[in-house]
Amino acid sequence: MAAPADAPACRRVGELTSGLLRELHICWSFSAGDLTATVVPATTFAVAAWTSTHASVASLPRMLAECLTYFWLYIYTFNLSNQLTGIEEDRRNKPHRPLVVGLVTPRGAKWRLVWATAAFLALGAVLRVLEWTVLWIVAWAFHNLFGGARTLWGKNAAMVAGTIAQLAAAWQIVTPLTPAAWTWIAAIAIPLSVLVSLQDLRDIDGDMAVGRRTAAVVFGEIACRRFFGAAFASYPIAMYFLVYQNAPAPAALLGLVAALLSYVIAYRVLRCRDRRADHTTYLLYTYWYCLTLASAVFAFGT
Template sequence: MRIPAARLPHWLKTIASEVYLYWRFTRYDISATVIPGMLFMLAAWHSAQPDWHALPGLVVWGMIYFWLYCTTFCLSNQLAGEAEDRLNKPDRPLPSGLVSRRGTWIRWFGTMILFTLVGWWLGVVEWTLLWQVTLTLHNLGGFARHYWLKNLAMMLGVIAQLAAAWQMVRPLTPEAYTWLILAALTAFANISIQDLRDIDGDRLNNRRTLPIVFGTNFTRGFVAVAFVLSALLTHFALFVPFGLNVGALLLDLVLAGLCLVIAGRVLLFRTTAADHVSYMLYTYWYCFVLAAAIVVL
């Protein structure tokens, strides 16, 4: 029998409301944070002698760690961009009135402390601190206002994410460094795709993103070329050196096809909604790259 919400214990209602609130803060960023981290963690587990008994614990701790990785960024990002969100994303918790700024600050400080403790417990505190410094500079220190600092921050974020994912399972190897460095380099160029969907909000916040500084036509051309080059880089740097078996070849073709689809969409479909879809496809491509590491490494 279903218990009416009004009859639920107060503590249970509080937990349910907090879960819902955090979901509202993070729901658009899970495919770029939690899922990639978990996939590369599984690649590290699979590349050694897979210990099936250790896997459930790794999955639980990985979910906790990368949820904190995501949440610490989203809370501070939305605190800094509340005015922009009132224009572009009024359904987010702050502009919709679901939570106060004071409440969001308290939650951010709390999750930052918890993130540090979990990173220390898992033996990846150096990568945790790198991400905390990077996200603070990006969201609250002005890095997000200039295109190359913003892209640099995202590149460092990828390094912190993937290095922690691997190291919480086993020490970093040359193969792991190859994978995470290439992912970081492609992120430095490809991440500008998200700026195409937020131009009005970026102008409101006096940001100097790539489309605002160089124009949308240049940015679309730059991003399209970057995705074509990403297809070539992943093929020659990630797949060819480790051998092209049937599974790796299929993944290689899927990733190349997705890069070409994104490049074509960026050039041909020029609405905010279309740019959002293109950005989400980029996050899926990123996830597929890391899923391929499970097969290849």
């Protein structure tokens, strides 16, 4: 006789679970493609900060949970705002995206952006990285909402600011920033001001159709490929003098692997010239980013 009375409560639990799973699916659909450029490398750099403090292993799970949550909100807020302003463009360049396929409505995405941004600010305050949280919100608002992404300098400047905000927050969540940490941040963020344009090679047609002035559009595809080839071939030399010259052996070994990956990118950008190949080449750049920050774990852990 008790079963009918319990049925509404069970139904509510089922509806709540279904709604939560749907929300997680939406969040994943907006964010999954960018995890190797945000959540993974930033959390890895936080682990480097943790190793520099020689803290107990017991403190690691909490730190990882904080970073995973914070940096998921970091990319979720960016992608919500980015895809809300680029629906028609995504129909041409990225037709799999959630707003294009109808997984969520623009109105639903706008409300999610409001709540995710509020949560991001609140968590930034709790973790004492509010200044970097605000910097990132200003950067993606400029990039996505105020037309910065449509200009060559604006898009790249926003990405540099975002990388600084990402890595500085990752370190500061764990321990105060040090000159050595800033050296690593600068060695990655400053070259990014030009190297990040690598991602635009895969979207030239779509960018031209909507009037976006990326490096590939402004300077031409051939010139950009030659520049990126030279840049990725020479970047490992700069990284050696900036961060690896006196690094311990494990860090230097990972740095060597990252250097080899950089040479692979240099080769691919010159020789592999279709949209699918360019997408793979950009993903390799994100893997280089993760690998380089993994080497920082060993650089600061000894």
